[in-house]
Amino acid sequence: SPSGVxxxxxxxxxVFLFILLVGGIPSKIYGATDCPPSATSVSVDTLQSVVTQxxxxxxxxxxxxxxxxxxxxxxxxxxSLYALIxxxxxxxxxxxxxxxxxxxxxxxxxxxxxxxxxxxxxxxVDDLNEDSGWFDHTLSNYWYLKARAQHLGTNAWNASLERxxxxxxxxxxxARTCTMNKAWLSLFGVVSWDFMSKxxxxxxxxxxxxxxxxxxxxxAQWVYPHMLPISYLxxxxxxxxxxxxxxxxxxxxxxxYTAPKNMPRMSTVxxxxxxxxxEKNAILKMLEIQQPAxxxxxxxxxxxxxxMSILDYRMRFAKFIDPGFDRTLQDACLRGLQRVDYYYFxxxxxxxxxxxxxxHYWDTLLISNALLEAxxxxxxxxxxxxxxxxxxxxxxxxxxxxxxWYAPDxxxxxxxxxxxxxxxxxxxxEDAMKWIATMQxxxxxxxxxxRDRDGSWIIKFMxxxxxxxxxxxxESCVDLTAHILEAMGITGMHEAYPSVVSRALKYVKNxxxxxxxxxxxxxxxxxxxxxxxxxxxxxxxxxxxxxxxxQKTVVWLQSVQNADGGYGExxxxxxxxxxxxxxxSTPSQTSWALMGLWxxxxxxxxxxxxxxxxxxxxxxxxxxxDNHSFFDHSCVGTGHRHLLYMQYPSYAxxxxxxxxxxxxxxEIAVQRCASCDFRPxxxxxxxxxxxxxxxxxxxxxx
Numbered sequence: 001s002p003s004g005v006x007x008x009x010x011x012x013x014x015v016f017l018f019i020l021l022v023g024g025i026p027s028k029i030y031g032a033t034d035c036p037p038s039a040t041s042v043s044v045d046t047l048q049s050v051v052t053q054x055x056x057x058x059x060x061x062x063x064x065x066x067x068x069x070x071x072x073x074x075x076x077x078x079x080s081l082y083a084l085i086x087x088x089x090x091x092x093x094x095x096x097x098x099x100x101x102x103x104x105x106x107x108x109x110x111x112x113x114x115x116x117x118x119x120x121x122x123x124x125v126d127d128l129n130e131d132s133g134w135f136d137h138t139l140s141n142y143w144y145l146k147a148r149a150q151h152l153g154t155n156a157w158n159a160s161l162e163r164x165x166x167x168x169x170x171x172x173x174x175a176r177t178c179t180m181n182k183a184w185l186s187l188f189g190v191v192s193w194d195f196m197s198k199x200x201x202x203x204x205x206x207x208x209x210x211x212x213x214x215x216x217x218x219x220a221q222w223v224y225p226h227m228l229p230i231s232y233l234x235x236x237x238x239x240x241x242x243x244x245x246x247x248x249x250x251x252x253x254x255x256x257y258t259a260p261k262n263m264p265r266m267s268t269v270x271x272x273x274x275x276x277x278x279e280k281n282a283i284l285k286m287l288e289i290q291q292p293a294x295x296x297x298x299x300x301x302x303x304x305x306x307x308m309s310i311l312d313y314r315m316r317f318a319k320f321i322d323p324g325f326d327r328t329l330q331d332a333c334l335r336g337l338q339r340v341d342y343y344y345f346x347x348x349x350x351x352x353x354x355x356x357x358x359x360h361y362w363d364t365l366l367i368s369n370a371l372l373e374a375x376x377x378x379x380x381x382x383x384x385x386x387x388x389x390x391x392x393x394x395x396x397x398x399x400x401x402x403x404x405w406y407a408p409d410x411x412x413x414x415x416x417x418x419x420x421x422x423x424x425x426x427x428x429x430e431d432a433m434k435w436i437a438t439m440q441x442x443x444x445x446x447x448x449x450x451r452d453r454d455g456s457w458i459i460k461f462m463x464x465x466x467x468x469x470x471x472x473x474x475e476s477c478v479d480l481t482a483h484i485l486e487a488m489g490i491t492g493m494h495e496a497y498p499s500v501v502s503r504a505l506k507y508v509k510n511x512x513x514x515x516x517x518x519x520x521x522x523x524x525x526x527x528x529x530x531x532x533x534x535x536x537x538x539x540x541x542x543x544x545x546x547x548x549x550x551q552k553t554v555v556w557l558q559s560v561q562n563a564d565g566g567y568g569e570x571x572x573x574x575x576x577x578x579x580x581x582x583x584x585s586t587p588s589q590t591s592w593a594l595m596g597l598w599x600x601x602x603x604x605x606x607x608x609x610x611x612x613x614x615x616x617x618x619x620x621x622x623x624x625x626d627n628h629s630f631f632d633h634s635c636v637g638t639g640h641r642h643l644l645y646m647q648y649p650s651y652a653x654x655x656x657x658x659x660x661x662x663x664x665x666x667e668i669a670v671q672r673c674a675s676c677d678f679r680p681x682x683x684x685x686x687x688x689x690x691x692x693x694x695x696x697x698x699x700x701x702x
Contacts, residue, residue: 075124120163173253225297294339358401444507445476477521489539516552531596565614
C-alpha cells in the first residue's frame with residue numbers, strides 16, 4: 001500500500017472486490033474499522049431479484065440477438081393527418097401516386113374513440129397530470145373524423161364531434177392552431193396560404209445570396225427538412241380542394257384566412273415556362289436529403305411535405321422534365337411514402353401512435369449500457385458491438401437511428417463512448433471522444449447535432465411563424481452536457497480533455513435556476529437535467545459537497561419527491577414553474593432523480609434516508625404492479641419544449657435497471673465488507689483516510 005502496509009491475498013481480494021463493485025468509495029472519511037452503512041432497507045436478495053428479472057426482460061426484447069428497437073412516438077393525431085394526406089397524394093392531383101397504405105380506418109377510429117376526453121379533446125401522448133387534451137392534436141383528429149363521417153355513420157359520432165368542435169371553438173378556432181397545422185389546412189384549401197409570410201427560395205441555394213444566408217447552415221438539423229418543402233409549397237400556394245367533407249368552415253370563428261368555398265379543384269396548372277433556378281434547386285435539395293431508407297431528412301412529416309412538393313413540381317413543369325428525371329422523382333416519392341407507412345403502421349406496439357423517425361441505435365446503446373452495469377458479460381454483446389460499429393457515421397460518431405447516418409448527435413455518441421469502453425474498444429472510444437470535443441459550443445455546453453446553431457437573426461425573422469411548431473435552433477443544453485460529462489468520467493477522457501471539462505462546468509453553473517434545478521431539453525424536464533448532471537459531475541470528480549450551488553441542487557431534488565417515494569414531472573413544467581419537478585411518478589423520472597441523489601449521498605451530501613429508500617421502494621412497487629416490468633404510464637420525453645412531447649418506451653427498460661444495479665452493487669459490497677476481517681480503507685490503524693483518494697491510488701496500482 002502507499003503507507004507500506006503489507007496486505008495478504010485475502011485482504012487484497014476484499015479490497016479489489018469492493019472497488020470493482022462500487023466503482024469508487026464514498027468520499028466521506030471513515031474510521032479504520034468501519035464499513036459504509038447500508039443505503040436502503042430493501043434486502044440484497046430483493047434488489048437482486050428485481051435486477052435479474054428486469055435484465056431478463058430487456059434481453060427478451062433484443063432483436064436477432066443483436067439490437068433493440070423500441071420506437072418513440074408523439075401521438076395518434078399524426079396518423080389522422082396521414083389518413084387525409086394519403087388521400088391527397090393518391091386522389092388529389094392528376095399526377096397520382098399508386099400506393100396502397102396499411103392504414104386500417106377501423107383501428108384508427110376505435111383508437112380515437114377510446115382516447116377522447118369527456119370535454120371532446122385528445123392529447124398527443126398520455127399525460128396523467130392532465131384531464132384535458134391539447135388543441136392542435138384535437139383539431140387534427142376532429143378534421144379526420146369529420147372527413148371520414150360519411151363512412152362512420154353520423155349518429156355514432158355526432159356527439160363526439162360536437163364535443164370536439166366546442167373544445168376547439170372555445171379556444172379560438174382555426175386561428176389558434178399552429179403554423180404546421182395551418183400549412184396542412186392550406187394544402188387542402190381550408191386556409192389561405194396568405195396566413196404565412198413567403199420564405200424566399202434563394203436561402204436554399206449554394207450561390208449568390210444563398211451562400212451568405214443558407215438556411216441549412218443556420219437552423220437546427222430537424223428544422224431544415226421541413227422548412228425546405230413548406231417554403232416551396234407556400235411559394236406556389238399549392239392546394240387541392242377534395243370537397244365539403246374536408247372543409248372546416250364551422251371552426252373558422254371569423255378567422256380572416258379561411259379560404260372561400262369556391263376554391264378550384266386544384267391550384268396546380270401546367271406551366272408554359274420552365275422552373276426558375278431557385279424552384280428547381282428546391283426540388284434537387286429535397287432529393288439530396290432523402291436518406292437510404294426513404295425518409296427525407298429522416299422524419300416522416302418532412303417526407304410528406306417533400307412528396308407533396310415533388311408531385312406538384314412533376315405536374316406543374318411536366319413539359320420541361322426529362323422522362324428519366326421524372327422516374328427518379330416518382331421513385332423518390334414512392335420510397336418515401338412506403339417508409340412513412342411502415343413507421344406509422346408496422347412498428348408493433350407503437351403502430352398508430354405516431355412514430356416519426358427511427359431511434360434504434362439510441363435504444364440499443366442505452367439498454368446495452370444498463371445491462372452491462374447490471375452484470376451482463378461483454379461476451380453477450382459481440383454481435384451488438386459489430387452492428388453498432390458498422391452503423392457509425394464517417395466521423396466515428398453515431399446517429400439516433402436509421403436515416404440519421406448523415407446527422408450523428410452528441411447524446412448518442414456519449415452512449416457510444418461508454419459502450420465501447422465497457423467492451424474494451426479504447427481506440428473506437430477515443431475516436432468518438434475526439435468528435436464530441438469538436439462539438440462543444442463556445443458557451444461550454446453541447447448541442448445535439450450542430451455546433452453554433454443558437455440563433456441567426458435572418459432565420460428568426462424569415463421563419464418567425466414556425467416558432468409555434470418547433471424549436472428553430474440547436475442550443476446547448478444541460479442534459480446532453482451531463483451525459484457527456486458522465487461518459488468522459490467513466491472512460492477517463494476527463495483527464496485527457498481538462499479544458500473541455502472546465503468549460504462545461506462553467507456552462508452548467510450559469511444555467512442553474514434560482515431554486516437549484518436545471519432545465520432539460522430532450523426529456524421532461526428539470527428532473528431529466530438535474531439528476532443526470534449530478535451523475536456527470538461525480539464521474540469527473542466535481543461533485544463536491546462543500547459547494548453551495550450543488551448543495552442547493554441536492555436540497556431541491558429532495559424537496560420534489562412525491563408521497564409515494566417516486567418522482568414525476570408534467571410537461572406543463574416548461575410553462576408553469578409551479579410544476580417544476582412536480583407530477584405523477586414514473587419509473588424513468590424516478591430513476592433520473594435517484595441516480596443523482598445516489599451520487600450525492602456517496603459524495604457526502606446531506607441526503608435523507610427517505611430520499612433514497614422511498615425512491616427504491618417506489619421502483620420495486622411499480623415493478624410488481626406492472627407485471628414485473630417497468631413501464632412509464634405518463635410521457636417523459638420532449639420533442640419541442642412548450643409544443644410537443646413524446647414517449648420513449650426504452651427509457652423504462654434502461655434507467656430503472658441502471659440505477660438499481662448501482663445500488664445493488666453497493667449493497668453487495670457493504671455486505672461482503674462486513675464479512676471480511678479487513679476494511680478496504682484500512683491503511684493506517686492509527687489514522688482515518690480519505691477513501692476516495694485511497695480508491696484512486698489502489699485502482700491505479702491494479
